[in-house]
Amino acid sequence: MDLTWSDKESAFRDECRTWLEANVPDPALPSGDTREGFAAHLEWEHRLHEARWAVVSWPEAYGGRDASLWEWLIFEEEYYRAGAPQRVTQNGIFLLAPSIFEFGTPAQQDHYLPRMSAAEDLWCQGWSEPNAGSDLAAVSSRAVRDDDAGGWRLTGQKTWTTRGAFCTHVFGLFRTDGEAERHRGLTYFLVPLDADGVTVRGFGRLDGDEGFAEVFCDDVFVPDNPADSLDPAEAAATMHRGGILGEVHQGWGVAMATTTSERGLTLRSPGRFQATASRLLDLARSCDESGRLGEALADRVVDAWVDAEAYALYTLGDVTGIVEGRSPGAKSSFNKIFWSELDVRLHEAALDLLGPDAELDGPWMKGYEFALSGPIYAGTN
Amino acid sequence: MDLTWSDKESAFRDECRTWLEANVPDPALPSGDTREGFAAHLEWEHRLHEARWAVVSWPEAYGGRDASLWEWLIFEEEYYRAGAPQRVTQNGIFLLAPSIFEFGTPAQQDHYLPRMSAAEDLWCQGWSEPNAGSDLAAVSSRAVRDDDAGGWRLTGQKTWTTRGAFCTHVFGLFRTDGEAERHRGLTYFLVPLDADGVTVRGFGRLDGDEGFAEVFCDDVFVPDNPADSLDPAEAAATMHRGGILGEVHQGWGVAMATTTSERGLTLRSPGRFQATASRLLDLARSCDESGRLGEALADRVVDAWVDAEAYALYTLGDVTGIVEGRSPGAKSSFNKIFWSELDVRLHEAALDLLGPDAELDGPWMKGYEFALSGPIYAGTN
């Protein structure tokens, strides 16, 4: 066991911390799930991208730093410790990008990834449908072949797309073979939200922000992927109108890979929970100083704090395994279940500390409402 | 709402308390689930019966006092408060007797019930089978018709029969129609354990007592119920050799009625848990006096104590409803789930109070092991 960081890693941390200290907005930005807040967040995303902090683990050509998984962990830890803004680009970066890296054509990678890291294309997910919920295989949105136009015509409704009202693109599954059962005959489409026939309607989330949207597709045309031989400018023009990720009818496999990344390591680095645990401890100490902290409540703070540490250590083990080429296997879902429940417990302990003031619309109540979505989205625990 | 007791009820309580104070064995009897302990408990049962406390709610003719449900509650409360011995006759009295009252012929009632209340016949339950567990409908023990002898021949194995090694009779389901599916074609048999072909093998329970038994039936003859016209002495002789409760092939319905009584009010009166909660409180106070009670642990004691009170009040509501002719309905299973989990929590809190001494083989650890069986038997929660 070796819990020391290399000189290179320490230097990376220093660079990262220095930049964040100088650049993290103060006061904090308004919620990125409101229209005004989203604009402010977009500015922040652009600044991150310019300083090449937007996607540290990606290749430099796509706006990254080729950072190792360890460096990515360091970045995340520093990012949350600095109280930097929530990433409104995260659904693209964490849910779609891994699939593009794995299933995208070279042309798609070159086209979509830099635009994503630069926050030019803003992606929302189109997983859920009104009658499918978290059961991806029950998708009923369909795509009909249009051989004349060389593409597909998409019709259907997607819902619960986080920040969908503010994004530019959606990714999701559409049924391309109506005869096939459930998992089969689905295709993974990339769709610009300004395409003809797309309507987006934002609606309210539990915390009052307009953070959800419904996306309606009414005979929306998405072209086939450009042939390798096509002139790059023409190919780019085609890809601007959307495309297909992976093979036709093979969308289930692509989506499952993406879902794994949602449930797995990449979405929730321990830094976020350790930062929350540290703020919880500060709150507990201030209650203690004013004589309002009983032992039983202090114990719940301790329990939540210990679990945040346990999550961080568990992740160190996971990353060690991944770096050394061992697959996390069946245990990859453990991560998601644990952090989502941990996040709820951290916030519950904080609300208990606030007592009669818990109901007030402050950061802990907001955070609690957000935490409650953890066990819901990406499938219930 | 009226939470006062009538003069008659108060007098009943006084009589009961006085008798218990004078008669409850001190020191406490050894466990009734060991061979020596069972003998001591049997003496106690006989004493209870002589003083007509064995089955207070039964008709006087069967050894009871025609007590109301309220009086029964009072009796139970006093019984547990006095720390009186566990009832080794309880499986007959609480699980079989309600079915005999509902489904037995007058001759069966007159024969079996007085013998049960007098602890002459000692009944164990034969619900579980090695491959059926708590799934009663999966019973594979069978009874084959013997027309010549006028009865049935039983073959099969029953297991987890509490105190089976010390009892005289077993009740249980046997398959009388091999063609019928699951619930159908089962018959409810009453079988003396000294019948030819019966073998009983006791085995060890979690708490180390020989409290469980397997009952093997190998071509055991059980006669048909005597005809109404039969001479009483001859009828009694026939019933001594066993019989059938309810109609042939209708055992499922009879068993379900019994199971309801196991899950419902009759098995666990609140007095038991209030007595345990009160002992828990005494233990907590003594820890507190010696400076070993932290607030967090005190809160767990409070929580368990509150739940014991809640259970008592819930039962008062239930009994009010039953007395006034309203059925507890779907909520009757609530009782069982609640008390079985409550019993575990009460004992866990006590073990936490004992700390490093929790592992020692004292009454709380014994009680904990017993409590753990609550959520298991009579079906898992």
Next chain:
Amino acid sequence: MRFELTDDQVDFRDAVRGLLADRCGPEAVRAAWDGDGRVRPAWDALAEMGVLGALVPEAAGGLGRDDEDVIPLLVECGRVALPDPVGPSAYAAATALGSLLEVPGAAEVAAAWSERVAAGDVVLPVVDPSAPVAGAGTAAAILWCVPSAAGPQVLLADADAVELESLDSVDGARRPARVSVLGGEVVAEGDAAAGIAAATADRLALGAAAELVGLSERMLELTVGYVGERKQFGVPVGSFQAVKHQLADAALAVAFAGPLVSMAAHSLATGDADASRHVSMAKLRASTAARHAAGAALQCHGAIGYTVEYDLHLFMKRAWALSYEHGDPDAHRSRLRASLGLTGSSTN
């Protein structure tokens, strides 16, 4: 021995249930978010039916009922998430004003305010000046049950002698504010004031507990309805064992909280020496059961429960707020520790 509502109490409750079903549907609660946090048609009808004066003595124009009669009505208010202050004003304050009728020198003002409460004016008690008071902005008066430097006292302060610091609640219909009084009339002092303050704190807590039971029942009903209709993987969501288990667990918690609330009401009505203990038991279990029910409801609903367009959040947010108000679970456990003679002072 009879642990159940009387026929008369059942009739009263059913009448209120009908009234509220007509006048306080989810759309009315939503409108209260956008308005002043009140559902006037329901409130006015409750005044007309006599509910707001149920605890006002008949001599002062009320119905002269007691805690046992009124607590089931507060359960009904919880079931529909009525945001109006029936519990604080028509239960806790009305009872306190009733006690003041017996206090020399306070009888006249108490009688006048009792009549106003019965007619629909809002009087809100304050027992803990550091805690936000929901709906303070629509109060005609504050009953300030906070000891002064000179000892226990009860003040009755008109709205114009009250200063409010408005706050935002997660529940948009609650409109809490921190309250301070700038003047007002001293209506009780010494033991009388201390007794009224303690009894008022108990009734505020028990009123919240009753509402929590109603909210919990409603959240569970919504959820049972939803999972029975909603299909996933080709079958109703409610047929999944994990969903059934979660709901049964929560239903159990709620079912065993109800009797504690009834018992506390009975104890307060009959002046039982253990009434405060019973109130703490009731509020503790009503709060924990409501959180349990809210959690199960949200989990079983999935994403739809997470939207403000669906009704669940109206009940859930009220439940969160009330579970902390008038003594959160820790505070009532602490009272119970003391009541049961446990100091729990070791920290080893």
Next chain:
Amino acid sequence: MRFELTDDQVDFRDAVRGLLADRCGPEAVRAAWDGDGRVRPAWDALAEMGVLGALVPEAAGGLGRDDEDVIPLLVECGRVALPDPVGPSAYAAATALGSLLEVPGAAEVAAAWSERVAAGDVVLPVVDPSAPVAGAGTAAAILWCVPSAAGPQVLLADADAVELESLDSVDGARRPARVSVLGGEVVAEGDAAAGIAAATADRLALGAAAELVGLSERMLELTVGYVGERKQFGVPVGSFQAVKHQLADAALAVAFAGPLVSMAAHSLATGDADASRHVSMAKLRASTAARHAAGAALQCHGAIGYTVEYDLHLFMKRAWALSYEHGDPDAHRSRLRASLGLTGSSTN
């Protein structure tokens, strides 16, 4: 950065796993209930392999390993419910004796006892004289780390200078006794003694935590195997969602306890200033996870888990006992409160 055992540590662990699989099956643990609470063939083989001297310095005839090397072996001891005192004697006492090698005047006796521990003699540390000590009857010596009236001290007391009050444990292989010493040799005083006592308490706790992780894993494996084979209502019990859910929950608790145990071992081995905090985190979570695993195992097994003829109880009872030994969850939470600067002294 590497949070994982080294290849060498893995090899050592696998060798011990193989040894224990051969020599400490459930029947051997059952035999220990009837015998003296020991499984001699396993113990002797551990001595021969060098495990009992793993922490003894090479100069004193041991392997000179550290906490990180040995903790995985204690997990293995837990997996088979080996009742023998590998943790207390070969880990906690051996390390303490190693420290005594540096204490002026104690080096000689420490070296002699280190050799005996490596060879298989049992030395049991006592840090809390009020707590029962498992297996005290087979100890050759007691390392008495209890302050005297004059201050911190460590005594080494031969078995004949020790008085035992034998007790019955729910786990028939543990044979606990309350221990008092009648004499013995003072081997450390003052700061040195205080340091050894604190470090020994930490290692006793961490050793128990490691065993608990192994016990938990084993209980879950037994259960997964059982519910996969066992059928009810025509399908394997393990296919019921409620069963899967219970098992997954428990498996989660166990999976996240393991890294805390590894971390604490690393901190003790490297002399990290937060080592005691890490030990408390590890013991707290190992204890709660083991209780969780025991509960889920018993529920999922149903009645068969409730019998002594089935193996589960051997592991479950050990887990219960160890979860209370060397600091129960409340005690370690209390240490953590202090370590994190929380007094929690309000009882409001």
